[in-house]
Amino acid sequence: MHIHEMLLESERTGEPSFSFEYFPPKTAQGVQNLYDRMERMSLLGPKFIDVTWGAGGNIADLTNEMVVQAQTLMGLESCMHLTCTDMGLEKVNDALRKAYKSGCTNILALRGDPPRDKEKWEATDSGFTYAKDLVGHIRDAYGSHFDIGVAGYPEGCDDNKDEESLLDHLKEKVDKGASFIVTQMFYDADNFLRWVRRVRERGVTVPILPGIMPISTHAGFLRRANHMGCKIPPEWVAAIEPVKNDDAAVREVGKKLVADMCRKLLSSGLIHHLHFYTMNLAHSTRMVLQELDWLPSAERPLKHALPWKQSLGLGRREEDVRPIFWRNRNKSYVLRTQDWDEFPNGRWGDSRSPAFGELDTYGIRLPGTNEQNREKWGEPKAVRDIANLFVDYLENRLETLPWSESPLTDEGLVIRDDLVTLNRRGLITMNSQPAVNGVKSDHPIHGWGPPNGYVYQKSYLELLVHPDLYKDIIARIARHPDITYYAVTKNGDLETNAPSDGPNAVTWGVFPGKEIVQPTIVETVSFLAWKDEAYKLGIDWAHCFDAGSPSRRLIEGVMDSWYLVNIVNNDFQQGRAIFELFDGLEVKDMDVPAVEAPPATDGA
Incomplete structure (x- = not known):
């Protein structure tokens, strides 16, 4: 399902609407642990998950694999990040083919960061100069199959702090075919809402998903805010500073601050969906959702189309038996x-079909x-x-x-x-x-x-x-x-x-x-x-x-x-x-240390 359609449905019903971002871990055990965590976090009820792109090599392959796992095995609607950094046309097309085959119908098209050994970004041979070029290519190659998202920068990006030019670029990306916007993290709600109004003044009407970063530790909070160059409101500093050496207390204070910010965004009438940067962690995100009273409950159960978890892989979405x-x-x-x-x-048909490998x-x-x-x-x-x-x-x-x-x-x-x-x-x-x-x-x-x-x-x-x-x-x-x-x-x-x-x-x-x-x-x-x-x-x-x-x-x-x-x-x-049927039946030798070899059978 396309993300913009999910968001329109959530806006119509007024139900809680949120999503989670994950990144590819560096070790095989980390990958397996993340799959387990993604599956557990799916029970919190996200509308979709997205997976960041690791440009080139094994990490890029892992992004594709994570999308396949999410779509096909976990039945999670997914959005795959795709960047231009170090990506020629052939690699971009290969990534899109794999996303298509997995059943993924959503792409977040990004220019990407420059390689660490370069001071500024440069396009690769046969590559793309801007994210808008990537948006146009995806739309030309796949028509309406993919819903295409792009990045928004309420407080500027690394190499451009000029709001006017960034708004121009955002409008160009939407004009090329983008259908939703995901923003960088922020903690200044007033500035964010001001920025949203400016986006709307430019004639951009597609949904905007605010990037929400929960707070796990004081050091992590400062490190991520400084890295992204986002403003921390003075009242936040005043609330967290007294407990900065107590991680549990920081999470308690942080959940309240972040949840209050989310309420302010939602009450503005401009925002209807929250996008959580999980950093592959569950606890802090869950705490914010709990503070918002958005966790599934007897009064608000998760909705199931069928009594078992559906696969969203290509060709399996209609499976109903x-x-x-x-x-x-x-x-x-x-x-x-x-x-x-x-x-x-979506049918079983002949029970002797060679269904099982x-x-x-x-x-x-x-x-x-x-x-x-x-x-x-x-x-x-x-x-x-x-x-x-x-x-x-x-x-x-x-x-x-x-x-x-x-x-x-x-x-x-x-x-x-x-x-x-x-x-x-x-x-x-x-x-x-x-x-x-x-x-x-x-x-x-x-x-x-x-x-x-x-x-x-x-x-x-x-x-x-x-x-x-x-x-x-x-x-x-x-x-x-x-x-x-x-x-x-x-x-x-x-x-x-x-x-x-x-x-x-x-x-x-x-x-x-x-x-x-x-x-x-x-x-x-x-x-x-x-x-x-x-x-x-x-x-x-x-x-x-x-x-x-x-x-x-x-x-x-x-x-x-x-x-x-x-x-x-x-x-x-x-x-x-x-x-x-089993009244009075019990295995007699429950404490016997081993079981004897099986008896001979006559078959059946």
Whole structure:
């Protein structure tokens, strides 16, 4: 979606509207940590994120990669910075091609800073002299595909402090095709609003996004303000100076100062969106949003078009059906299906479609080093230790598990007590959802889709089941005509009572003027594909430990002998029945230090 369209929608609805800027880290671990942070910060509800451009070499490639990750895997609308510094026409075109392919539809076109070894900026051969040249080239090459932003300088830039000429340049960039303006950071709200009025007097009507720099430390605050040459109001200095040696106190004072500035901008009627320079940090930005009362809440939940996170990659924006098995592993699902030719239609169609790539091809593996994973999940010696890990996850003492990339959702809280009970008895719950019988589509926990609709879902459980309990569970399921299941072992022995291989919708929505939407399903082919991934993740976890160690023997034993079972209660008005299946069942040897080799099977 184009940024100027997002901003017009926010202005129309009056809802909080903000965005985050990130920059490419210098180390591989820094990149991974930033991806994790970007995903967590996405839960704060930004309209989009933007990624700064590192001119030339690996950093430039990393900007493109970060945009791909944000769009395709995280489902975040992104804006890619693109500068002219050290960039010839070929490099510019290559960057634009990659942005286009990722599904990115927004570019911030900048001239860029001069290289450190030069005193003044000079265009490269076949390069661009001004940002307006870059704007014109993008518009000529891609038409209306990209929304193009440009920089605004309320307090001048490094090599030009003349406001009149800078306003002339800004008007020229907009006349060339720019459709929004992002400003440099500032702390003087009165001067900024004066500058905005001058921009409007020049006939520039596109949205202006003020650059907001939260305050983390006193030294960082001064360093960034001095580097950008922005004025610090005397009252700010007076407020921060007494606590400058206490970082926590500086953040508390800073959040109030920055939030008050934001309120002043918004109350002027000239500004409707805030653009936060995060410096790849989360805490200070979150504090400002909290001070503004802009964080998602029960009264103001994040809106979801579908019950799962959509990819915004090229060709995937219309995808509206997904197997439930990947609820907690969005990235691997997107990667493994990225070449599936049915996505443009947004339908599953034939369940035997070759939807899922080989595991090795797409790098489906446990993230983190062996040492990091041992520190995170300990060294389980018995089934009870594994069960306690899942209980810790359900009770928010752990953020991730080998099979789950993110913390427990609010929806999981609805059935948490039942899930905890099952895990304490050795029934390891890997995925679940509660039954929902027609709540409004704006419900703070279960809601998704257009307004004035109703959403429904069947209760669902996916478990690792000890072989001693398996036959009893299947016998109990047989006494419930409304319950269907799939069960499989690591070597692929499949059993099911599903009436066909076709999809079984487990969530659906009814909305005004639309067909019934069925976005989440269970079906055979995708379950078998998930089976391979689920058991591989378990084996990866086992291999975090030395060969022959108790932890490795335990986890490998579970993977080799336990069943992966998913259960759907097709009567969505009976939410408790799926848990009643397990009444009185418990793994007998919860404290046994290892699991024996798997029994021979006859197949199914």
